[in-house]
Amino acid sequence: MTATASPSGGSGRVDVLGVGVSATTLSDAAATIEGWIAQGAREYVCVTGMHGVMESQRDAALLGIHNAAGLVTPDGMSLVWVSRWKGYHEVSRVYGPDLMLALCERSPARGYRHFLYGGSPQVLDRLIERLQARFPGLSIVGSLAPPFRPTTEEEGRSEVARINAAAPDFVWVGLGTPKQEQWMARQRPLLQAPVLIGVGAAFDFHAGTKAQAPRWMQRSGLEWLFRLLSEPRRLWRRYLTNIPLFAGYLLLDALGLRRRRPVGAGRARP
Numbered sequence: 001m002t003a004t005a006s007p008s009g010g011s012g013r014v015d016v017l018g019v020g021v022s023a024t025t026l027s028d029a030a031a032t033i034e035g036w037i038a039q040g041a042r043e044y045v046c047v048t049g050m051h052g053v054m055e056s057q058r059d060a061a062l063l064g065i066h067n068a069a070g071l072v073t074p075d076g077m078s079l080v081w082v083s084r085w086k087g088y089h090e091v092s093r094v095y096g097p098d099l100m101l102a103l104c105e106r107s108p109a110r111g112y113r114h115f116l117y118g119g120s121p122q123v124l125d126r127l128i129e130r131l132q133a134r135f136p137g138l139s140i141v142g143s144l145a146p147p148f149r150p151t152t153e154e155e156g157r158s159e160v161a162r163i164n165a166a167a168p169d170f171v172w173v174g175l176g177t178p179k180q181e182q183w184m185a186r187q188r189p190l191l192q193a194p195v196l197i198g199v200g201a202a203f204d205f206h207a208g209t210k211a212q213a214p215r216w217m218q219r220s221g222l223e224w225l226f227r228l229l230s231e232p233r234r235l236w237r238r239y240l241t242n243i244p245l246f247a248g249y250l251l252l253d254a255l256g257l258r259r260r261r262p263v264g265a266g267r268a269r270p
Helices: 026-039 050-058 061-066 077-085 096-110 122-135 151-166 179-187 202-207 215-219 223-230 232-254
Strands: 013-016 021-022 043-048 071-074 113-118 139-144 170-173 193-198
Touching: 013 077, 021 050, 021 061, 021 077, 026 043, 026 071, 026 096, 026 193, 043 050, 043 096, 043 179, 050 077, 050 232, 061 179, 071 077, 096 122, 096 193, 096 202, 113 122, 113 151, 122 139, 122 202, 139 151, 139 193, 151 179, 170 179, 170 202, 179 193, 202 223, 215 223
Parallel strands: 021 071, 043 071, 043 193, 113 139, 113 170, 170 193
Antiparallel strands: 013 021
């Protein structure tokens, strides 16, 4: 059983194939993030499921990015189950779309300001409209749909300047794994916002452009099946490769037959 202290002194970390997954819950994660805002901290959050953990097996830099994050929340039930198996029975799923809603709900009363980065202009317009209708008084101070290609240095500087000029408390990043984690780690030193949070498909879900799995499928760990059936051509390789490899790597870890970097490696800011 392995855990380490988080870099910000919050919840402990559970070693899941070298990724330090925060032993947390939705309410505790939200409280930790609000604490960063109150302290004027500058952190980023990786909302990570099995896909992020498996990508980190193939990319040492991505592993380091996860382990330098202020929080690595267990976005998928597989990470919750592994955490509980390792003795962290209080852990519950911190699903990116739910975390986004929880923090938006708290925002009007606390005056938090939000910036949205990712998706298309059409998705962002619908997302802003729906979030502000759901949470009257929600302050969304800007949005930016990046090009579907690597940005140039000049474009990157322009994006940072635009986000900083809007002075948000939250920058929500919807680029998908691993792009959103790489973007947050690269831009974290340049952005003044206290919190960057990568939430993957949450933009599409809350904008209504993609369907979410029913709650019973989410709770039973079958959301991957719903998404696979919804987008088979895009996702079949991810799930049909990662699921058996994830299980196999866990077994090898449990038997002490797999060598890898310790969970603490890469904890310094990239």
